Amino acid sequence: MLDDRKLEVLRAIVEDFVSTNEPVGSKSLAERHSLGVSPATVRNDMAALEDEGFITHPHTSAGRIPTDKGYRLFVDRLSSVKPLSGAEKRAIQTFLEGAVDLDDVVRRSVRLLAQLTRQVAVVQYPSLSRSAVRHLEIVHLEPNRLLLVTIMDTGRVEQRVLELPAGLSDEEVAQLRQAFGARLHGARLVDVPAALADLPGAAPPAIRPVLTSVMTVVLETLVDQPEERVAIAGTANLTRSALDFPHTLRPVLEALEEQVVLLKLIGEVNDPTTVHVKIGEENSVEGLRSTSVVTVGYGPDSGTYGGLGVVGPTRMDYAASIGSVRAVARYVGDLLAGA
Amino acid sequence: MLDDRKLEVLRAIVEDFVSTNEPVGSKSLAERHSLGVSPATVRNDMAALEDEGFITHPHTSAGRIPTDKGYRLFVDRLSSVKPLSGAEKRAIQTFLEGAVDLDDVVRRSVRLLAQLTRQVAVVQYPSLSRSAVRHLEIVHLEPNRLLLVTIMDTGRVEQRVLELPAGLSDEEVAQLRQAFGARLHGARLVDVPAALADLPGAAPPAIRPVLTSVMTVVLETLVDQPEERVAIAGTANLTRSALDFPHTLRPVLEALEEQVVLLKLIGEVNDPTTVHVKIGEENSVEGLRSTSVVTVGYGPDSGTYGGLGVVGPTRMDYAASIGSVRAVARYVGDLLAGA
DNA sequence: CTTGGCACTCGCGGCGTACGAGTGCCAAGT
């Protein structure tokens, strides 16, 4: 049904349309790509491709453009990832290496990715739920106010202020610090509840009440409502392809402003080690039905830290985007794992 | 030269144009606002206003629209700040009170402001340079790696990892902690260099080298390169007024992606206690010449913490924007000062 | 199955026209 030449025609259509943003006709296509057949033959193939739903006409007398399904086939079977140039690789490396802390790494990555792909880039901060506690610090701000600072192995730092009904002495705070520190150090987040389970029983009775409230806050911050964060950059790139967004880019911008949405985008990944591509209508997010999203996980083992990716028009250079996303994910993963 | 009625006409033009986004003609203006004069008289006044440069024609047979200069006059002399409704005030309060930490406060404020004004909102994190140190924590990650965590009175937390050539014992770290803690606690940022000046001399010789490098990092982080941050929200609102941006909103989005630009916007304030309005060409930022910016400082004493504001089309409801910006600044200032 | 030929479709750009909102000016009125 779809012989090799038809696939070749589809590839040509996608490539031409991506680069020119104009419906491509049989004649110009036969000329530009040396397919060795006449426009008439190309027309026949096009008709077949249209029957199968891979391409469509905007109107009767116009050329063809790929459908979401056409892009899907293209991405899955017709395109090979474009590796980055040496210069690009070096640029990534030197740019990321200058980062001084996690915030800096994330912000640099997201800008970098936006620049490389000329699209909107999204980078998730290392997920709390998949990190391990490196240190829990309890700061005695005032007699009845504590500041809890949790430092994760990924470099993330979470803080929370805690008001207590009664004042505490410095020694009591030291006891608290010791009790938590010993149990939490190195604990993966999933193990935190277990690590703390026996704590109230083991502690000196005097500090038990305050210990319990600290424990509650710790569990809340880290386990019950772990705060996921994302950074975004390159929204100005959306205006380059203003033509691609049928009803203005309003809904796209709106969707991108919602942290929840971004997290959903990045999180909807079965296998975090491979690059995922969602094309047009495949997106579960309403406002992004006219865009494509390329995502991948990053982190030491099979992308466990978090995700990152780009959002752009369905008419995007998938090969390049996939390459850039994968490369940046690799560098960021290595950088954070080594930190 | 500009009698009261002419001013009244200008006000009417601004108000009509702001609400309809269409050039306003003498007739409809005379009808809608009960000026008690005929369209012909209004025309005469309009001609005078145009001579003075307060309004202009897009083309010969169109109505008038205000110029930047016209808006300026309107803002300075013809409009009074619109106070928020009780419901709005309550909404602000309850919305902000739910915040758990500084990040949360800032993120909530910026979203709130974007929603209230239906424009792009920008909120600066409390400036490091105007805060005081509440606590400096030194965490002993590994023998030769320290994590410095600085907690400011505004709730800001800065972290920096420090690699040392040689390993340290826990006691040595404790000594460091003590040396810095005593001197820095409560120090305003400008006083930090002075507070630390005698430190190398006073310390036990054994830890002097490491103490010096820690000191360098502290000074770097807090004094030499204090990191200013801003949050932004509501960019999707720009698309509502797409018509207002002559050559698409590309340059606006680009400008808003630059932290440096945003800081410049917010920072260019002589007197942080009053609301500042920059209209169109008055903006020093190239990309924002077609927008207006409304900013104010926030914080306990005369807005010393930082700034916040909104960015929108010159055709904006200044009275409402100024009111919202001021109100949010007040609430945020109170909230952070009390925290 | 491929190819050249051919009639057909239809979006787009250019052009001319009618419309109407809005202006500027002037002469008369208060």
Added chain:
DNA sequence: ACTTGGCACTCGTACGCCGCGAGTGCCAAG
């Protein structure tokens, strides 16, 4: 001296018409 109604004029917009040409679909011959 200011206000007002009248009036001619401007000019941008909407609309309809037309011709061009890219592109298609079909068919019959190779």
